[in-house]
Amino acid sequence: MKFRKKQVVIDAYQTDKELYIDTLEGRMHANAGDWIITGIKGEKYPCNKEIFEETYEPVDDLV
Template sequence: MAKFRRKPIVIEAEQWFPGRDVKGVHQHFDVGIGSELDSAPHVHTIHKNQMVIIEPGDWIIPEGDGEHFYPCKPDIFEKTYEPV
């Protein structure tokens, strides 16, 4: 099978921790009683018009439109990106 390397691109990203304001992260969120999210942190970001729960240390990456964001786990981020 042929091998491929990801093309180098520069991205913006910020690592989130509780109490830190990061664009795209909503830290106050009412999930409602009985929701499977009751025990999850009340922190989320919007990715492709869906709520995604994030955890401390996740990297937040803006999509091309600048209005939607997606999280990336620290171990995946470290394997995929390097500082510029």
């Protein structure tokens, strides 16, 4: 079977410094330039800049 990821709109910001994020999976490292994503349940996690740019695209405000 094959599956496609459901479309989800997320909030994210790009960090300008190295930091650590407490996630549901434990503490994760983020480098300067990485994106910090807020998931659909309010959880936060870092995402590498290159992976973020391949996976996400900007959307117009939904309101």
